[in-house]
Amino acid sequence: MSDSAIIIAELTASVGEAPARAAAATNWLLDQRIIQPNDRPDPLWRPSRYIPGPAATAAVRDTHDSNGPVGDGIDILDQRQVHDPGGNYTPPTCPNCTTQLDEDAHITLVQHWLAQTEPFVTCENCATSALLGDWTGQWAIHVASVAVHFNNWPPLGDAFLLGLSDHLGPRCRLIQKRI
Numbered sequence: 001m002s003d004s005a006i007i008i009a010e011l012t013a014s015v016g017e018a019p020a021r022a023a024a025a026t027n028w029l030l031d032q033r034i035i036q037p038n039d040r041p042d043p044l045w046r047p048s049r050y051i052p053g054p055a056a057t058a059a060v061r062d063t064h065d066s067n068g069p070v071g072d073g074i075d076i077l078d079q080r081q082v083h084d085p086g087g088n089y090t091p092p093t094c095p096n097c098t099t100q101l102d103e104d105a106h107i108t109l110v111q112h113w114l115a116q117t118e119p120f121v122t123c124e125n126c127a128t129s130a131l132l133g134d135w136t137g138q139w140a141i142h143v144a145s146v147a148v149h150f151n152n153w154p155p156l157g158d159a160f161l162l163g164l165s166d167h168l169g170p171r172c173r174l175i176q177k178r179i
């Protein structure tokens, strides 16, 4: 199983829209040859439906070390769920003054997000109010109906992430997961 994952979660897709957005992102990733179907899914070794394609290195930030496999499988998820950073978890920070949310308060807010809708959060330091998904940090938790998980991949390039967001939607969030 994987040790880390780069997760791109998109926050505007409704439950109804998620399958079409996931399909659009999948088709684009296949067209770009970043991913290819996994002909031999193995529940222990490579359980994902997709594996890195012949052009996978085009997606990563540093291509100088392009020998050998880029990473493990790719999972494209279209069900509403929590996407968490595992052992990397750190509460997000205020988008205005970078004050960090209290961990207990953050977990309560995420539970509200999952059970109902994305909450607005007011910063205790500067009184800025923003949607929870607009608080910053790559080690936070997001609730999303569509997401792509790159298991054990190196950092992804900015141009690739922009291209992917064209298909997933306008509010993509990156989560660095460690298992």
Ligand SMILES: [Zn+2]
Pocket: 094, 095, 096, 097, 098, 099, 123, 124, 125, 126, 127, 128
């Ligand atoms: Zn603030």
